[in-house]
Amino acid sequence: MNPSPTSFRAPSLVLQIVIGLLAGIVLALLWPQGARAAGLFGTVFVSALKAVAPLLVLVLVAASIANHRLGQKTHLGAILLLYVVGTLAAALVGVLASYLFPSTLILKAPADAALNAPGGIGEVLRTLLMQVVDNPVNALLDANYIGLLAWAVGLGLALRRAGDGTRAMLGDLSEAITWIVRMVIRLAPLGVFGIIAALLAESGLAALKNYLHVLCVLVGAMLFMALVGNPLIVAAVTRRNPYPLVLRCLRDSGVTAFFTRSSAANIPVNMELCRKLGLHEETYSVAIPLGATINMAGAAITISVLTLAAVTTLDIAVDLPTALLLSVVAAVGACGASGVPGGSVLLIPLACSLFGISNDVAMQVVGVGFIVGVVQDSAETALNSSTDVVFVAAAEHARGRG
Template identity: 85%
Template sequence: MSDRPFSFRAPSLVVQIVIGLVAGIVLSQLWPGGARAVGLLGTVFISALKAVAPILVLVLVTASITNHRHGQKTNLRFIIVLYVLGTLAAALVGVTASFLFPSTLTLKAAEVGLNAPSGIDQVLRTLLMQIVDNPVHALLNANYIGLLAWAIGLGLALRHASESTRTLVSDLSQAVTWLVRMVIRLAPLGVFGIVASLLAESGLGELKTYLHLLYVLVGAMLFMALVGNPLIVAVVTRRNPYPLVLRCLRESGITAFFTRSSAANIPVNMELCRKLGLQEETYSVAIPLGATINMAGAAITISVLTLAAVNTLGIAADLPTALLLSVLAAVGACGASGVPGGSLLLIPLACSLFGISNDIAMQVVAVGFIVGVVQDSAETALNSSTDVVFVAAAEQARARG
């Protein structure tokens, strides 16, 4: 008989999230009224993530630049190249999938109370105005481009501050990071509430009309996550990419799938980067930047839904136009906000390439919101997990020399 003392080891966070997922499904089927009530848990969790993410980005980036050591490489330029390459590759995957498995839509008159960009110049102008946004306004509205700009500026200025000031900034960064870890521990309860209330209120019956479209969308995203991204990582690191890719999908993709917000998943990605042993000076800037411009899933959504509208209207799409759509979808995706449904508002911009009127394009947006229960979740999981994949890949490539 062993004299080793008995110890109970709590399951990992991922296992707890899966337990919360299963419990939410069961509750939604057995007690719909109770499932709607526990939806408050999901609302609180997502709100907590969204509340802590902006201050995390501002403080962590400021502290990283303030305490940055001279001569230490951050590899940010290479990471941005990977972000752009991955988004463009995803757009090409979406276009190819649409040609191989063409989809059509049932377009109905629908009012969508949202304003879509009128052109790519408006997208770029919006990004520029976000950079020069008031810092208080940027915090209140989770404008991560503006927060990055202010954090970089403050960090550069504080590099000339006294040692005690720099230590204070570092201590503040550690305190905010501790708060973020506490919020992330709420993920199982949050997922439980989100799933239970979602299935109890809407179910998935309305999605049956658009199953083929969902197959193309989710299939293209899975291909990018399990083939496209690993191929890029393998070329960059010259090693087996799947341990890294699968871990990022497991520890970042699952929470992103349920929060449906790349911005809300920033704290989760920061914690994963820390556990992977990545350089804080790099990931503290690259992760929030990726939540804004690394939008592989959004590029697929824009491409597939645009070509579905093209097929529905009987418009001929030749290869040069399809390639142009890929570039436009990739650039437009970089302007998609890191919130649920952000990519859908770029569809009218892509539809304009084929001469599709804004009225019809907004009906396609309405279809996007119908399938968004699944599409937006899968899109965010791909977007957010890819942020960590490329940051880690760049770090591995740098270490390899």
């Protein structure tokens, strides 16, 4: 009996990245000269990310806003508010965790990188304003993510009044860009192999401690949000013990999402969980798909922690108002995170631009994100997806419908 073609499946992307990671370590230990040459794979991967990320931000956000029809009645105000509050709270948790357990990375930064550091919140806001009004062509060429975000929001709002064909074309363009991003991310195993091999050949095994530390901060912040932050929000809304609901959502939704690494793929699981919880179908049938798109607590933590790791590495001083502004930017960026594995790390340059960090350095941080993403992305998805059901149920219970 001949085996069917489906009997030989390619290993998952996660497994491929793990293989690339291990292969890079082995090559660096056994053949350092070859490991330095293998760094070309990492350079190509980071360059590909640099090429596609600005266009992704512009098109994805514009299409998302444009395709929300005017006058659409969703009656989901309370749930949307919880999504926003939860994502912002997660960004604040990420900032706090970074202050308590500062992380450093090994980055190839120019010698005068720290000279671009902002002097305080006033300078940050001035820089922010100038970036917002930048020419869109310049914004694309210079990877000015703040400017791209502003143009995306403006175009999206304007195109909400466009015809169905125009909005459908913009949606198709968004899907096309997302497909290209997926193709680039398929290069992640080779990219991680090259990055790790070259890094360890230059810095030795001590470099792995940096990755382990930042991974622990990321996962620790996500666990804190899941087990402390979300329960506090639910308790404030429902005036009930939040843990039966929170723990059930983590068990029935979070565990599945951890292994699928896709909030979108976990939508059917969340729908079934909402049905078992006795929630109203007309509410959760809209709220759950919406949450899979904009409720991104885990992504907000990833963006804030990795951005502050870069800031710490470059010895850039950050005052409290600027840290709070970072939380807002991280939360907004998280809501626009691409629906592909590792999509949140592509928004890191948006946050790094607040601190005058060049796009070349920011993209190195993105590369670090893909290295730790073997675990981080799974934990992020588990938090994001389980929180969708937690907040829908909390809003229903608060209105006495649970």
